[in-house]
Amino acid sequence: MAIAAIERTAKHMVLTVQDYSLFAHRAVMNLFRPPRYWTDFLIQSNIIGVGSTSIVLLSGFFTGGVLALQSAATLSEFGATAVTGRFVSITMIRELGPVLTGIMVAGRNASSMASELGSMVVTEQIDAMRALGVDPMRKLVTPRLFACISMLLFLTILADACGILGGGFVTVFMNHQNGTQYISQAWEHLRYPDIIQGLAKPLFSGFIIASIGCFYGMRTSGGTEGVGRSTIQAVVTSSVLIIFVDFLVTQVLLTLFPAP
């Protein structure tokens, strides 16, 4: 009995991974075949990019501030508070900026994609779209996917900048240290591999957020309760995957660009 349940769960998981792989493949390949819905891409870019700006700016600013507070306390034990700027900028750009932005955007947009598409499924709007001769994958999924990837890149840059700004604010006004020293430390010790690492991660996170959000939305069943279930699954799965893929990408990039 227990083995049968495990077997059933395992088969279900494998089937879900297979369905997701095919779904993601179709969503990506649609970009290379007409028709392409550029208007929908711009609309989604506005919803994802402009709509998420405030939460990303605020979370970036306060994360940078917390980093400065915490690091200054520890660094002061070694008489090294002067390197707070370096610590904050490298941590924000390489790790916290991309990951926190990804998770914030996942919370806002993976849930909105899953609930919007899920509602369309249960009210037969997706079937209506297919019956009208329009491919929902091309019209709904592909624009969201590429809008999310491109917007997350810019949102991460904003979050990095705000994080460094937040760290600077805490360093100058709360820790009463030299602002010029903070900025020069933050700037001078940055290397290109740090930037590459920070800008590669949002590409993966953006793909995960949109593809997982749309995937769970499009396979919604069970009415309004099913929409709620899809929304939860989309947020949880995309958040966990963002952190997991971040780990893998970090490992690969550290191998490619080892620390000096």
Place this chain on the structure above:
Amino acid sequence: MIEPPASAHPAQAEPAPGGSAPSLAPSADAAPPVVAFRNVSIAFDGPPVLQDISFSVAPGETRILLGPAGVGKSVMLKLVNGLLRPDRGGILLFGQEITTMPEQQLFPLRTRTGMVFQEGALFDSLTVRDNVAYQLIQEGVPDDEIDRRVRDALRFVELEETFDFYPASLSGGMRRRVAIARALIHQPELILYDSPTGGLDPVTSTTIIELIVKERDVYRTPSLLVTHRLQDAFTLCTHRFDAEEGKMVPLPQGETDPDTTFLMLEEGRLIFDGSLRDLLHTPNKFVREFLE
């Protein structure tokens, strides 16, 4: 405006009282069917929903699919335009086998059909104008022409004043009428109605049925209509649209529309295929109980 297809002409399917399926091979003098099911079966993680279904829809014919709730009527409708795929059997739509046809090839075929969904299935985020014009917008038709054709379609369903409204501000009956306008605007060669009067009050239901009769008698578009309401089905069969009076009028006593025929499902099987007269005189126990 929505012009009647020039080639459409009525051709009644041969009645087969008692449940025997009609032959799918067209005779020499008959036009090929618009839709033909050949021993179609489908199941969803359980017992079969539809088993061994065979029937056809001829040009100009209106087929009414009767049956109690949950018997597989909507599933059958979705099989017609490939929204669902059967497990077994074959389906011909406009003479093309769609059972194994890739989704991308199905899209152009679906644009030749119109479908009215159970609850209308209007796009919440779009105005009535954009809902009705959805197909035209995707095809890049100029805005002026879109506006003109949408107003014509809305005039047909007597809802011209809702042009700029959002679906949320429409009543259930108005949503169905907008859905009918959306299905008609592209001059389809086949219309599929999925319980168009389900959940509506009797007066609104009659308004919807009048529109369907109007569409049938003015444009002669073949259609497949799913319903579990006998009253609607009988109204369709015993009324015609009077173009001069601009309203639905009853046919003379004892007469029925020769191009409107019935199908009936019981537990996933087609148990009746024939005219209203055959339906009323069938010895099938389930049909008799359903009629009573």
